[in-house]
Amino acid sequence: MNAPPSITLPPPDDERWVPANGIRLHALRYGLQHDATPVVLIGGLGSDTTLWVFQVAALAAQRPVVTFDNRGAGRSDKPRSPYSIALLADDVAGLLNGLGIDRAHIVGASMGGFVAQAFAVQHPGRLDRLSLLCTSVGLRGVLPDPSVFAAMVHRDGDVAAHVRRAYRLFASAAWNEAHADVIAWFVQRRLAQPMPGYAYQRQVEAASAFDGWADAARIVAPTLVLHGQDDTVVPAANAALLAECVPHATARVLPGGHVFFMEYAEAVNEALVAFLQD
Numbered sequence: 001m002n003a004p005p006s007i008t009l010p011p012p013d014d015e016r017w018v019p020a021n022g023i024r025l026h027a028l029r030y031g032l033q034h035d036a037t038p039v040v041l042i043g044g045l046g047s048d049t050t051l052w053v054f055q056v057a058a059l060a061a062q063r064p065v066v067t068f069d070n071r072g073a074g075r076s077d078k079p080r081s082p083y084s085i086a087l088l089a090d091d092v093a094g095l096l097n098g099l100g101i102d103r104a105h106i107v108g109a110s111m112g113g114f115v116a117q118a119f120a121v122q123h124p125g126r127l128d129r130l131s132l133l134c135t136s137v138g139l140r141g142v143l144p145d146p147s148v149f150a151a152m153v154h155r156d157g158d159v160a161a162h163v164r165r166a167y168r169l170f171a172s173a174a175w176n177e178a179h180a181d182v183i184a185w186f187v188q189r190r191l192a193q194p195m196p197g198y199a200y201q202r203q204v205e206a207a208s209a210f211d212g213w214a215d216a217a218r219i220v221a222p223t224l225v226l227h228g229q230d231d232t233v234v235p236a237a238n239a240a241l242l243a244e245c246v247p248h249a250t251a252r253v254l255p256g257g258h259v260f261f262m263e264y265a266e267a268v269n270e271a272l273v274a275f276l277q278d
Contacts, residue, residue: 004181005130008057009051017075018068020094021087026075027068027095031060037128037278038064038101042092044110044134045152045203046166048074050189053182054265055272060273062273066104068095070115072199077232083206085111085138089118096126105276107131109261110234111207114138118212120219129276130223132256133268136238137245138210148232153204155197158272168223169233182262216245223249224275226268229259 003009012028028049039059043051049067059065069076071083071091092115096104105128108116113135120127136142143149151169155162167176167183176183223246227239236253243251252271257264 003053004098004185006133006179006182007053007185009053010057010060018095018098021091022094023071023077023079023091025068025071025091025095025098027066027099029099030056030065030067031062032064034060034063035087036063037064037103037105037276039105039107039276040066040068040096040101042106042112042115043067043070043073043169044112045207046073046195046200047112048184048189048193053263054243055107055269058265058269058273059276063276066095066101067095067097070112070203072203073195074193078196078199080202083202085114085118085206085210085212086122088115088206090222092119093126100124103128105131107272108135109133110135110258111203112208117216117219118210119121120221120223121215124218124220127221129251130221130278131272131275132223132242132246132249133224133226133261134228134234135242136234136277137212137216137242139208140211140213141236141241142235144233144235145175151231155200159174159190159194163187163190167259168181170229171263172257175257175263179262213245216242217247219246219248221248222275224251224271225251226271227251227253227262228256228258228263229253230256231260233258233260256263
């Protein structure tokens with residue numbers, strides 16, 4: 001399923017299902033010719049590896065890149081047992097073990113930012129630098145309007161409609177219109193790799209229960225917080241709050257909404273490349 005022309009996505013150097021924490025995670029690797037510290041990209045609620053299509057080429061030009069589908073999403077296993085953010089963080093540690101990676105940079109977006117924070121606390125020796133995009137400390141962060149939250153968690157049987165509705169929340173109308181081919185590709189991918197309703201609900205429950213307020217002070221890694229100023233899903237005020245809670249964090253607010261890393265990919269990629277230095 002080829003990416004549309006507006007996306008520069010190199011073919012992966014490696015694709016595999018990695019035994020991790022009692023399940024199998026579907027993972028893609030790029031830039032394996034580099035000796036630099038790998039970067040692992042952790043996606044948000046319901047997302048799969050397509051979330052990072054605007055980042056992979058820029059990052060893989062500098063270092064190995066790992067994208068993967070969280071437990072319950074994409075091509076990874078989808079157990080019916082309860083999920084938690086701590087469990088998803090241990091999945092990442094299992095992924096590193098399975099790929100033979102001792103230490104990595106971690107980038108997490110939205111719910112993936114919760115997982116990245118938990119990983120930083122639970123596995124500090126495996127982490128080099130931490131980047132937190134469009135995320136918060138969880139329950140005690142600045143919450144969205146209840147109508148936005150309801151639209152995020154509501155799923156009917158129409159997968160295509162759900163994806164299109166999500167991106168109308170995530171990005172501006174102008175971006176959605178200009179990137180209709182990208183949205184159509186996301187829809188096709190989701191239809192080809194459907195996420196069962198129970199698995200989506202398990203991720204919702206995990207994200208809704210996350211409270212990283214107290215643990216944020218235990219994060220010792222250098223941390224970059226990036227956020228879109230027009231984010232309605234995770235309001236931009238969370239960027240400053242995160243930077244206050246995490247000891248070695250700096251925050252930057254950029255233009256764009258919840259998927260500002262798609263809307264303004266060049267600026268985000270420049271920031272990430274500059275920050276992720278060995």
